[in-house]
Structure formats: C-alpha cells, structure tokens
Amino acid sequence: MRKFFLSYNILLTGYSFLFSFLLPWASFDNLTMELFRHELPRNTLNLHYTLAEPEAFGIKEASPSLGNMDEDARKEELSYLKKIQKRLARFSDKKLDEKQKLTADILNWWLEGQFQAEAYYYYQEPLGKTLGIQAQLPVLLAEFPFRTQEDIDTYLALLETLPAYFEQITAFEKEKSAQGLFMDDERLDDVLKQCRSLFPIGNDHFLATTFKERLEDCEFLSADQRIAYEVKNLRALDRYVRSAYEELCQVLETLRGTGRNAGGLYHTPEGLDYYEYLLKYSVGTELDGGRIHQLLEEQMESDYETVLYALSQGLSLLEAGDDTPCLELPSELLTELEDQIEKDFPKAGDISWQVKEVPESLADFL
Template structure:
C-alpha cells in the first residue's frame, strides 16, 4: 500500500484540478465520457472472458465477487468451438473498438485499444483454419498441463476446495469434447501422426499407471494440511482425502484411460509426421500462429533473413573469442563449478546485480517452492506462477532440482523466471495499475521474448560471482552465444518445417551443418518442433525484437540513450504485440 505523507499539497492540487476542470467545461466532460465509455467496454469484455472456465477465473482473480462477478458452476469448459461464431464475435468487438473517438482517449486507453484491435483482427483471420488447432501434445498439450494446473489450484477458502473437487468430476466431459474434436480431425485428414500419438499415449499411460499412489493425492493432502481458513480437523482432512482419492479413481483416471483408448482407435488415420506446410491451409495457419502467439507481423522471409544474420553474428563472435583464448571451454567448465550458490541465494543476488541496468523494484515479494518429486521428469528446471491480478501475490517460482542443468544454466534460468525476467516484469507492469483486460489479452512473444532477452544479462551477472570475474566474463559470454545459436537454429527449423515443408531428412542435413550428427538427436529435435509450431520463435524472435529495438533507440538517441530508462518504458507499456510496442516506444 502506498502512503501519501504530504496530504495538504494533495488537497491543494485537487482543488486546482477542480477549478481548471470548471473552466474547461464541455471539452473535459467529453474527454472523460469517452474514456469512461471505453473502460466500461474493457471491463465488460474482461468479465466475459475471465468466466470462460473455472481455471481461468480462479488463476486470474482471488476475489471475483469484488469485481461484481458471480462464480459460475465449476467447469473446465469445452474444447469444441464454432469457428463462424468466434469470427463473428471478434469482428463485432473490432467494430465496437473502432467506434470510439480515438483522439479523445487517454494514451493508456489508446494503447489498450490498439492492442485489442490487433488481437481481435488477428483472431478473426483464423476462420476455417481453426480445424488445425491441436489441444493435445506430449509436453505442452492439455492432457500434460491439466494435472499441474489442478495440483497448483490455490485453496483460499472452503469454496475453493469444493470447486476443485467438482472440477475433478468435469475432467471426463472435457476430455470427451476433445475426443469428439479429434474424431472430426481424423475424418478431415487432420489427425496427428502415429509418432505423436505414441508420445501422447505414453504420457497418459504414465499418469494412470499407479492409481493408488497418484501424486495429485499427495499434493491435495499437503494443501489441506496447510489450509487455515479455517483449519480442518484431522478427521475432516482424512475424510476429504478419502473422497479426493475416490474422485481420482472414479473420474480422473478413467477420463485419461478413455482419452487414451479413443486416440488409439484413431491410429493410422493421420498423416506421417510432417509439419503444417503439408496440410491444406497449413501455411496460413502457421502465419496466424506467428501473429497471435509471437506477436510479429513481418513476412516470413524477413524473419529468416534476420535469424540468419544473428546466427552469423553469434558464430563470428564465438570464433573470435576462441581465437583469443583457446582454453575458453575449459574456463567455462571451471565457471560452473565456481558458482556454488543455492537457488535461494541466486534469487537473492540477482536484484542487486541488475540495479545498474534495470529500474529498482522495491516490493517484489516471492515464494520459492520445490516441484513435487513425481512431477520432476515432466517439468522444466524452473517456472514462475503468476499471481491473481487483484491480489498480486503470491509470486511463486518453482525449482525442479532434478539436476539436469549446470549451476550457470540454472542461474540464467532463474534470471529468466525471476529477476529481471517473468516475476520482475509481471510485478513492474502491475505497478502501473493497468486495466484488467491487459492481463488476459497479452502477447507471448513479448512475455517470453523479454525473459529470453534478460537471460543474457543473467549470464553476464553470473561472471561477477566467479573467482576471477575478468577471465570468466568471456567464458560466460561464450555460453550465452552458444545458447543463442541453438535457439536460432531451432527457430529456423521451425520455419523450415511448418512453412517451407522440410521433412526429417532435410532437417537432419541442416543440423549436420552445425555439427549435430547424431541421428536420434536430430529426429528428436524434428519431432518436437513438428508438435509445437511457433514455440521457439516466441522466445527467440521475441528476444531479437527487444535486441533490435534497443539498437534502434541507441542509434536515435546517441549519447542520450539511457539503458535503464529504455527498460523502464518497455515494462511500463507491458505485454503487447511488437508493432504496438514499437509505436509507443517512439
């Protein structure tokens, strides 16, 4: 809470504003009314969108009643949609947005208007190509993410516990809507390949393998024990855990089994493992993904050209570093051993190290939690869980201590997830009190691009913690350049597979040119990118947009360029598509 110490001056300033307002008369009223009308529209839009399903509502608002929202019956919604209805609704929203007197809106409302116009126009462009949407996937699919979202469902009140238990009973009808969708895709020749099918079935079978020791039971018991609003007796906890286990056995596991059986019955009806370019409307759908997920609207050829230029630049810098010091790789191996901080200590160090480059954030509280042992093999080394918009806390960073990364990589990951990455960006944006709709309609390209952009700073900061910071500086720079090149290569392959029509053999040849000769590694990279179109570009193309925006501002401002002010303005604007970001940076 912000406390104003100089109250008399505030009262005086309000009196002056009131007096000036009287003299402005009709003009002021007209300006205020247009902004009020726009804000009423965005509030109505937010209430409509946030109630689409219980998970969205629960993760977005801790106290929906304070927003005038009555909780609907607990549901996961449906995977089925009416493309024509969706297009029509988006066009209606676009028309309504254009009805506002743009020049009479405040800058904040103009920015929101620009962002929403582009969002709904892009969404309406999908049309019949929505048939290519795929809710399932081995790693990022609904069936893989749902247990995590349910496990992390916060218990703030007893009603939350009741809603959560009801949600378990809606998993089956929700999966049945997915089954119906997949059958439609099969009939249209759009079903997944058998390779992808096998990977999804493996994940489903893993979930149902030990029904009497499902990790969701363990997590539910832990959350009940920690619940104190008011606390349950030991006997009540036992009864609830018994009921929860019954729901897992009779609702959730049968839902996964039914999903697996139904998918298995569709085996062989999909195309061989190919990208979107091999489907009718696939290239158009891929362009839609780039716009809607990555937030970019430049031609694919221009993206490829920029990616190739960065790849060459990184390669030349790596070559130069190795020419200067042939033992650089050995020094890099030493660096990882010298960074002996725990994840907690890393997160404590980062805010201090980043002060010279990023605006200080005084009230960024967070919790550090460890991933449940049974979930370690499915999750990344760390991830950030955003708080509800009406409480702005808790900010939670989860650590997966499975030991799959080096200490230097973990430091970069925590910079990505924490400071100055996702957590820092989220809290910084919230300090500007944006309209609620800005939390629902965002740009993944901005969000993941920013986190990747600042990850490079994290590597730089890590060097200052080494025994010999000067010699470590080039070693950790080498490590970042190597990561940058990998992300760039995967981004080029993403375009190659989904827009240019590369097959597995063409992809393997491309990887060989960068020294990746292992056939199984190449096959795994190919298969992952086939299943997650546009995913790498959210991170890397987003990163390059921030990098290029910084270069443009540096050239324009010369000696007047202030890196901290540059970052402050980006954070103030918040998650928007890159054309909108560039417009308001100017």
C-alpha cells in the same frame, strides 16, 4: 427566478460538457471490464489462478468448467467478440488517455487474431507433448489454491467435468483426422505414454498427495473434514480422472495411422499461412518467415566467425570464464536475472515472487 434558471442552465451546460469529456474514459473502461468479466469465468482454472476474490470484480462464479471446445459455443463466442470489436471502433476518435489508447490497440490486435484463427482452427493441437492439455492439466490441478472451503468443493466439482471435456477434445481430434491434420504416430506415442503414466491412481498418486498437503494448510477445516475430503478426492480421481484419460487413450488409438505428415506445418495445405499467423499472434512479430530465415542465417554466420576468432586466439570454449557467475540457489539466480534483464528492458519495478520446491511426486511431470 430568471437568475435561478440562468444559473441552472449554466450549471447543466457545464455538467454536459464535463460528461462529454469524461464519458469516453468511463465507457471504455466499462467495455474492457465487461470483456474481462465475460472471458475469465469461462474457465474455472483461469479464474482461480487469476483472482483470489472474483466477487470484488463483480464476477459471479458459474458452474465449474475447464472450457468449451464445442463448435456452437465457438461460433457464439466469435459473434460476441465481433460485437465487442464494433463497440471498440467507436472509441477510435475519442479522447482516450495514452494508457487506454494502448489498451485499445492491443485489444483490437487480439480480436483480429481471434477472428483470423478461425481459418486455422483444426491446425491447433491441444495435445502437445509439453504444453498439451493432457500434460498441463494435472499440474494445474495439483497447484489449485484452496483459500476457502468453497474452493475445495469447486476443485472436486471440476474433476467431475473432465470426462465431458475430454469428449470434446476427442471429437476435435477426430475432425482433425478427417481433414488429414492428425498427429503422426511418433507424437501420438509420446502423448499416450504421458497419459498412461498417470495410472494407477492410489494414495501415493501425486494428485492425492498434493491434495492432502494443501488440506493440511486449511486451518478452517477440522481433522474429520480433511479425512472426508481425502476420501472424496480419491473417489473422484478414480471415477472421473482415470476414466477420462483411459477413454482419451482409447479414442486416440483408433486414430493411429491417420496422421501421415511427419514433416511439420510446411507439408500441410495451409501450413505456411498458419506459420505466418503464429509469428504474428503467438510470437508477436510483424516479420515474415523469409525475413526471419535471413536474420537467422546472418546471426549464425556472425556466431561462426566469433567462434573461429576465439579459437585462433587460443581460447577454450569448453571452459567457463572467470566472470561466469556461480549460482546455486534459485533465489540467487532469479535475482541475477532481474539485474541482467535491465540491460535490455526497462526496470519493471518492485515485483514480489516466491520460489516453490517441486514436490517429489510431481518431479516426473515438470
């Protein structure tokens, strides 16, 4: 009996030692997975473009959403992220493997960026001409994948959320205006022109034609179901998408003239600080603006000297050299870039990619 207890105690001690050694790995992975499961479902577009089978990661889809710009939701999210950061700090002295240490460093860097961004919240511009929500959203909707019939229903439900989502954006822009940070009239005209180019909405609208094209690839639908979905889509485009964009235009027009700064961030109260923030958390460099300016001047001076030398040698800078590759097919160009990038970066390994032709109906938006 004593031998049994002795063996049991030795075994228990061994397991305790093993779990104390392995627990940091398991706990850290649980933390990162928890954050992943928290962040991704908050935006249905992000979720569907990232995961084909969310349930495989333990993610249950919530109600379709394009995100939330509500102030209360933002405060709640920051509170959650601060709790994540505190839990992350517990792993600072743990025996994580190299990959986990790198993940922990990157995650902590990202969290710090989220907290610092709060000071510049109204310096953000969700309605930029090229990468603004009003420009990107139609393209993302046009490419929304229909893998199952549930995906189609989710897509249509997502269209219904657009008016409420744009209301949050207009509330944000009104507050920007109140703080003297609204866009100038020239940029406003560009945004309005882009929004109004979506109208009118009919059978030949790109959000109607691309929807029909995706339905044709859905072998799980009958012909009658495809027709019914096309009707639902046209109704949703007119009732929700058109009305949302029209309301957005109307509200933005009321803010015309309130953005008097056409000189960029430099001429805003915290512009330089926000610029430094963008350098660190968008560009990913620790260099400050002054050092970058110096490097640019040095590079331009070097390039200028190179051009002068080339001209002195009788070289024509307007004619391509014999070694310039002549590539016509996109696949050839991408393959060439894969080879060229290895001169400056480690080989990425085998990565699958697919070249897709831009539909004619989308050509004006891409």
